[in-house]
Amino acid sequence: MTRSQFPPDPYARPQRPVRQAPGDSHRSALVVALIGAAATIVAALIGLFVQLSGDVEQRASGPSLGGASPASDAPDTSVVPRSSVPPSTSGASGGADGPAAPAPTAPTPTAPTPVGLPEEFLGRWQGYAEEVDATSTDHYRVTVELDQGALREQVGNVHYAMESSDCYGTVTLTAVGGTDQVILGESIQSGNCITNGRITLTLRPGDTVDFAYESTKRDGTRQSVRAGLERVA
Incomplete structure (x- = not known):
């Protein structure tokens, strides 16, 4: 026999429907709202953490293609644009295919070699000479007169005034040592x-x-004469 087949119990207490207190619905709505707000805050914190983690990872991995390194603040020079490379120049800087050529040096100027008797020697020179040989020493006056002339040309004359004899001769320019020395060939007449x-x-x-x-x-035997001559004319 099922429950519905039994007659109702006259002594049983009637069951009342359970009523929800008015405050319970408000508390439930508040809990739901707090849970939603907490979930929103947690989601925002998670998003902020993810964004901060990405920035830190990007900084640690180095500069981007278009930026500079934060550590050096210098532009990326690993790739040099072709247009920024200076063109090679010839001359002292050299080229890419070989060493630099040495810079041309200016020739050292040299004094021209006189082709004739230097003018510093022109005039009359006179002084006392000392002649020394194996047997005796003589002293006498020497006079040399020089005029203009080229190499291998006669440029003047010479006079030896000795006690035993006067000697006269001509001199020919045979060599020029710059402007301060000349060599003459003597021929006694x-x-x-x-x-x-x-x-x-x-x-x-x-x-x-x-x-x-x-x-x-x-x-x-060798004959040697030395003298110091002064310009007298």
């Missing part, structure tokens, strides 16, 4: 002197020259 000899004149300060004469005597 008269007097008891050696016919041929060599005279070297060297300029000194104060309008003076050193006179040096060298020759060989008839007996084969």
Whole structure:
């Protein structure tokens, strides 16, 4: 027999429907609202954390393609644009295919070699000479007069005023050592002197020259004469 087949119990207490208190519905709505707000806050925090994590990872991984490195604040020069490379130049900078060519050097100027008797030697020179040989020493006056002339040309004359004899001769320009030295070839025309000899004149300060004469005597011995001459005309 089912429950519906039993007669109702006359002694049973009647069941009342359960009523929900008015405050319970408000509390439930408040709980739901708090749970929604908390979920929204949690979602916002999660999104902010994800964004901050991405920024930190991007900074740690280095500069982007269009930016600069935060550590150096210098532009990325790993790739140089072709247009920024300076063109190669010829000359001292050289090229890409070989070493730089040395810069041309200006030639060192040299004093021109005189082709004739330097004008510093022009005029009359006079002084006392000392002649030394194996047997005796003589002193006498020497006079040299020089005029303009080219190499291998006669440029003047010479006079030896000795006690035993006066000797006169001509001199020919044979070599020029710059502007301060000349070499003359002597040829005696008269007097008891050696016919041929060599005279070297060297300029000194104060309008003076050193006179040096060298020759060989008839007996084969060397003859040497030294003098200091001053310009007298």
